[in-house]
Amino acid sequence: MQDSKLPLLLIHEVGGTRGVLEAHVPFLKKHFQLITMKEFLESKEYYCAQVQAIYSWWHKPVIDRELLKSLPNLKVISSAGVGTDHLDLKLISGFGVRIANTPHAVHSTTADIGMALLLAAARRLVEGCQIAVSPDTGYFSNNWLGEEVTGATLGIIGMGSIGYKIAQRARAFEMKILYHNRNRRKEDEEQAVGACYCGAIEDLLQQSDFVMLVVNLTPRTYKLIGKKELQLMKPTASLINISRGQVVDQDMLVEALQTGVIKSAAMDVTYPEPLPRDHPLLKLKNVIITPHVGIKTHKTTFMITEDAVSNVLAALNGLPMPSEVFPD
Amino acid sequence: MGFMALQKCPIANCHLLGWQLEASFHETMEENEHPYTLINVIGGTNGVYEDHVEFLEKHFKLITMKEFTENKQDLSHKIKAIFMWFHKPVVDRDLLQSLPNLKVIANCGVGVDHLDLKLISSFGVKVANTPFAVSNPTADLGMALMLASARRIVEGHQIAVSPDTKCFMADWLGEEINGATLGIIGMGTIGYKVAQRARAFEMNILYHNRNRRNEADEQAVGAVYCPKLEDLLQGSDFVILSVNLSPQTQKLIGRKELELMKPTATLINISRGQVVDQDALVNALKNGVIKAAALDVTYPEPLPRDHALLHLKNVIITPHLGSATSKARHLMMRNMVESILAGVSGLPVPNEVHV
Numbered sequence: 001m002q003d004s005k006l007p008l009l010l011i012h013e014v015g016g017t018r019g020v021l022e023a024h025v026p027f028l029k030k031h032f033q034l035i036t037m038k039e040f041l042e043s044k045e046y047y048c049a050q051v052q053a054i055y056s057w058w059h060k061p062v063i064d065r066e067l068l069k070s071l072p073n074l075k076v077i078s079s080a081g082v083g084t085d086h087l088d089l090k091l092i093s094g095f096g097v098r099i100a101n102t103p104h105a106v107h108s109t110t111a112d113i114g115m116a117l118l119l120a121a122a123r124r125l126v127e128g129c130q131i132a133v134s135p136d137t138g139y140f141s142n143n144w145l146g147e148e149v150t151g152a153t154l155g156i157i158g159m160g161s162i163g164y165k166i167a168q169r170a171r172a173f174e175m176k177i178l179y180h181n182r183n184r185r186k187e188d189e190e191q192a193v194g195a196c197y198c199g200a201i202e203d204l205l206q207q208s209d210f211v212m213l214v215v216n217l218t219p220r221t222y223k224l225i226g227k228k229e230l231q232l233m234k235p236t237a238s239l240i241n242i243s244r245g246q247v248v249d250q251d252m253l254v255e256a257l258q259t260g261v262i263k264s265a266a267m268d269v270t271y272p273e274p275l276p277r278d279h280p281l282l283k284l285k286n287v288i289i290t291p292h293v294g295i296k297t298h299k300t301t302f303m304i305t306e307d308a309v310s311n312v313l314a315a316l317n318g319l320p321m322p323s324e325v326f327p328d
Numbered sequence: 329m330g331f332m333a334l335q336k337c338p339i340a341n342c343h344l345l346g347w348q349l350e351a352s353f354h355e356t357m358e359e360n361e362h363p364y365t366l367i368n369v370i371g372g373t374n375g376v377y378e379d380h381v382e383f384l385e386k387h388f389k390l391i392t393m394k395e396f397t398e399n400k401q402d403l404s405h406k407i408k409a410i411f412m413w414f415h416k417p418v419v420d421r422d423l424l425q426s427l428p429n430l431k432v433i434a435n436c437g438v439g440v441d442h443l444d445l446k447l448i449s450s451f452g453v454k455v456a457n458t459p460f461a462v463s464n465p466t467a468d469l470g471m472a473l474m475l476a477s478a479r480r481i482v483e484g485h486q487i488a489v490s491p492d493t494k495c496f497m498a499d500w501l502g503e504e505i506n507g508a509t510l511g512i513i514g515m516g517t518i519g520y521k522v523a524q525r526a527r528a529f530e531m532n533i534l535y536h537n538r539n540r541r542n543e544a545d546e547q548a549v550g551a552v553y554c555p556k557l558e559d560l561l562q563g564s565d566f567v568i569l570s571v572n573l574s575p576q577t578q579k580l581i582g583r584k585e586l587e588l589m590k591p592t593a594t595l596i597n598i599s600r601g602q603v604v605d606q607d608a609l610v611n612a613l614k615n616g617v618i619k620a621a622a623l624d625v626t627y628p629e630p631l632p633r634d635h636a637l638l639h640l641k642n643v644i645i646t647p648h649l650g651s652a653t654s655k656a657r658h659l660m661m662r663n664m665v666e667s668i669l670a671g672v673s674g675l676p677v678p679n680e681v682h683v
Binding site: 017112122126129169171288 | 374414468471472476478480484485488489491495498499500501502503504505506524528529530633638646647652654656657
């Protein structure tokens with residue numbers, strides 16, 4: 001029997017496709033009484049006044065007006081990861097509920113995935129692996145080439161914490177770094193990674209061999225990369241997306257990839273996820289797609305849960321939360 | 329060379345005043361400036377690259393193996409150099425004997441384990457490789473393989489595009505790179521560049537090398553020297569092999585070494601297939617002795633299509649892509665041209681490989 005003095009934390013489910021990881025349950029149970037959506041819906045009257053917090057993992061449970069109305073004592077929603085585009089922040093705030101994300105846990109690991117995708121795209125790693133194991137391969141051609149990463153130009157669109165960690169990594173590959181950001185970074189920060197500010201995104205697009213998207217999804221960044229932007233890129237360039245699928249105009253991307261407007265793309269995110277099985281992006285040879293694995297390591301997922309718990313406990317004790325998110 | 333009276337050389341366009349020289353000297357000078365150089369073939373899947381030919385022909389009179397075989401009498405004494413592109417043409421005793429004026433063999437890439445250096449040296453022929461042209465792309469590929477393996481990029485892509493995929497599982501996880509420990513076996517030029525890159529990923533670096541690097545080099549990348557290979561193997565989450573293939577490094581990683589590694593560790597090989605005991609590796613991967621492997625090199629290349637390594641889920645293999653970028657191959661070619669021009673002129677040969 002769980003300690004009934006512990007506050008009640010509502011989660012979607014344990015395990016399965018969208019559930020909180022089983023490995024995290026013992027840790028969560030140290031601090032909370034866990035209740036799944038299924039258990040909640042089966043005994044709504046009993047639980048509704050007791051739920052003080054929700055742990056949102058991979059966008060579940062869905063937070064809508066109905067749910068918020070049914071939880072009169074809900075104090076905080078802690079969302080795993082850094083993106084909060086799946087939450088109606090105004091709506092939630094309107095109910096007097098605080099919101100937190102877990103940005104710090106994800107920075108390094110998401111930067112690692114950005115570089116992994118950049119290198120995989122440049123060196124045609126996925127295609128290469130297919131050749132290496134294919135039953136039809138009789139010999140390796142010496143004329144099967146990729147693009148050099150060392151010394152190439154990387155354009156980082158979105159130089160927040162994750163973008164900056166990418167710059168730090170890219171610098172070790174002697175890459176020339178350009179960046180575009182809402183606000184320019186301080187001079188010493190720029191110098192530390194050798195990054196050159198491009199006030200106009202066009203300049204970055206025209207000069208980069210690799211363009212990396214590291215922005216969050218907002219009305220301003222929706223379809224930030226469309227036909228015009230793709231055409232400004234070099235025909236030898238690769239686009240890497242670790243932001244959100246909607247930052248790119250996907251139809252225009254397909255066209256650009258099919259017609260050689262850009263060379264290749266590698267994306268950890270699409271819209272929707274997964275893409276419909278007949279989507280053209282799935283069939284292009286010059287595309288690498290990963291199933292939104294940006295933060296998916298044992299270590300980082302656990303750190304996310306730890307941070308989420310810290311946020312919830314702070315909120316329940318009326319204290320400032322380490323990573324509170326406010327509506328715009 | 330013979331000299332006669334002091335007068336201007338009568339050969340047209342010759343700028344040499346003073347001494348009339350035998351025709352053979354003039355011919356030799358021309359040949360040294362535009363030396364006859366043996367290549368295997370141009371184009372196709374493994375020949376000299378067609379877009380390199382223009383530059384090569386500026387400096388060399390290219391003779392293909394086909395042309396040589398058809399016209400041995402005339403050509404054999406003219407050939408001064410061999411431009412060896414991916415192990416071809418094959419240099420054996422027969423070929424060396426048929427090229428009495430051969431001065432230099434330029435080999436593309438850094439590995440010379442396919443050459444009988446003693447034999448070649450016994451014919452008074454110099455050998456040059458291209459160590460620096462390959463070092464950046466090879467270090468890059470080592471990083472690419474480590475990241476791809478840890479974060480399961482290849483598997484992930486397969487899931488993302490599979491017709492059977494309906495949703496992405498939440499509990500599908502990879503291994504963390506940042507904060508993990510990388511053990512570099514072989515800290516030469518390539519190994520050091522791997523260390524420089526890995527450091528930026530906030531990795532802890534251990535290394536094992538024939539000779540310890542100087543303190544400044546170690547500190548610059550935060551690398552800790554392990555005089556005993558065992559310590560490196562036991563302490564690493566990722567082990568990368570960047571040694572050259574020699575009798576000392578043949579099967580350097582065998583059953584004992586694999587068993588010393590953590591069961592959660594990954595082996596990355598960018599050296600040569602023979603540095604690893606492949607059968608022991610298969611066993612280790614099948615039985616969870618180590619977690620995964622990522623190999624740019626195997627023995628042979630390609631592996632037979634029924635080889636166990638091709639069918640293990642925890643292995644990724646790339647088709648020897650270490651130096652496979654247009655930029656690197658162009659630079660390799662340029663380095664080889666320099667080595668050949670120096671070799672035929674009796675000058676010190678850049679990138680000479682000593683026996």
